[in-house]
Amino acid sequence: LITLEITERPKWDNKVQYMLTCIGFAVGLGNVWRFPYLCQIYGGGAFLIPYGIAFVFEGLPLLHMELAIGQRLRMGSVGVWNSISPYLGGLGVASMLVSFLVGLFYNMLLAWILWYFFHSFQSPLPWRDCPLNLNRTGYVSECEKSSPVNYFWYRETLNITPNIETSGPVQWWLVLCLASAWGLVYICFIRGIETIGKAIYVTATFPYLVLTIFLVRSLTLAGATDGLIYLFTPNWETLKNPNVWLDAATQIFFSLSLAFGGLIAFSSYNVQKNNCERDALIVGCVNSFTSIYASIPIFAILGFKANENYNNCQNWNILRLTNSFNIGDENITVENYDVWFNYLNATDPSEVKSLDLKTCNLQTFLDQSVSGTGLAFIVFTEAVINMPGAQVWAVLFFVMLFSLGLSSMFGNLEGVLTPLLDLHIIPSWIPKEIFTGLMCLSSFTVGLLFTLGSGNYWLEIFNSYVGSMPLLIIAFFEIISVVYIYGIDRFNDDIEWMTGRRPNIYWQATWRFISPLMLLVVFVAYVVIEAEKRPTYNTWNPDYVHFPLADVQHYPEWVYVICVLLSVLPVVSIPLVALYKFMGFLNKYIMKRHNPNPYGNELCHGEF
């Protein structure tokens, strides 16, 4: 007998909302600033091969499984795993914790994006010029040694401390930006999927519009073709490097936002008779297509920037030669530079040597690869300065990044909210609006950690340790639970009932063997590679001897302990809950043996 309460479960207004929300959750900042970087360092077009293989054998099966299980069991992550087996409740708790922790730092990224967005309404853009020093004879030395964009990011935005032990004060401007980021998130999230479903029409589609505009614009820039050729020229040698396969597997995994519980939550609000197989295929393919589509304008713009740097380098050399040898203005050009250089070097080599001319190589400029915040806030902002109408492009870019991040935040928060609602932990007299407000407020408070001077270092830690290994572990247990504990035959029957078709041989093979095996291999490889080296991090230290190069430091012991805790705490709930349930079971078993009750009805008091 199943007892149900007939309170209506919220549902999507229409199928489009659901699809857009899943796509929005999957398509996030990583598609724009992680995938192009991986393509670049792993041999361009050749990277698509390990990426494709990981997608087909790991990403799609897990995606389909999560959507199907949420749709069938109609509950968030905790409820779903609890239904399959009470011993698996910890899996849902783990997903919930990971979603919460990721949501904390992910919104800090949105806060930084907002900061840049607010600053894009000035002419000239504030990251174009160095500020003047106190007596106005020159520029601030930290800025002169590095570059205006670097200075703006590290000093004026982050006000970063030289290492993670120095916390520095809370930066009030970042607190304001974080508050506005949470405010914007709250207003979309206030009633759960009711409001998310409306907001998603804009936040999921707007990035594609901007990417297309950037695509058209960037292809007309000088040097764009250099960047694109560089990106897509395959270097097949990289396929022999095991790191490539590992990174491809982890990239597809995090890119699809698996194991957060968010996808399960979203699909739980669906009607049960819905073709989840097709949904999974659509979401997966759109996500990968977006990654590739985003790389094109990114690399065109990077090529443009490399070209600009190369031209500046050459012009600087030309100017040095012209001034030093008093040659007529514009007699030396880029084309005849070599002729002039050889001639001058032959006539007066010592003078030429004293000029300290730079070697300008386009390839070196193209090789400067960056990912993550470096790509958005340093490289891209520098490129935008040189484009006509810089403010427009900056505003468009940052609004696009914000929408990408916002739609992913929805998934993170739903991964926390839906399980809490399903567990009925929240007293029913608290309206949903207040509860979501409390969630946002508490996340904001904890997130103030990232507004400290050392905030960027902490964010890197969270990103590396929370958003990686725990997810692999959770996903592995997920697929094992569904296939072997819930039962693959029962799962097949469910899907047949929901979609009208039994899953074909591809799904069977991947669910039963290939995906769990791949996950296990990736997990083991990940642990082995990470455990080998003592972790280091890059710091921005103006007093460093080789500034502006990053001063590479080791994490202090207490920070390393926190890193390990962050990786372990979410997943420790899996064995803990199993143990707790088992103790309860043992307890009852022992009690039954001692007090045999003729009616045997103490088991009927539902305790789940």
Place this chain on the structure above:
Amino acid sequence: KYLFSINSALGDQAYVWNENEMFLFRATLAFAMRTYSDGQEYDVANVVVCDETPRVSFWFVVTSPLDASLLVDKRRVEEAVRKSRSRINSAFLLTDDTLEFIGIPPTLEAPVAPDTPPWLIAFGVVMGGVGAGIVVLLVSSVKRDGEEETGGKTENEAASDAIYNMSFSDDEPVTQM
């Protein structure tokens, strides 16, 4: 020492450097000395130019108007040039980058600093919108709950409070008598 980069600055509209341009330069320098130095009546003849090159760079010195063999102190010349840089630049349609004076860094103009940083304005606009939106949504949900409470409690009363045994479920939740 002065360096002129005319072609790179002006491109197609570049003028050819000739004696007349040199005359203009000496005149502007005399003007600078008159205005910003000790007020004596410097003339074009007091500005002596030497070592001119095709690069368009040259050395110059300034002699005192009172005694042609007496050179004006370098520091005073520098000070006068620094104060009138923008006038000299605009006389030749050039900028600090293209008209260099070796040894005198230009006094950099501080960028215009508005009273309210513009980013705070943008922030205020966004937060204002967010705050208004939150208030509107909260008020509308309070109104909605109010209507539900007074209104249709009768029909859903039994449904939401009771627990149904699904094994006896009929089409209607209430057994018809």
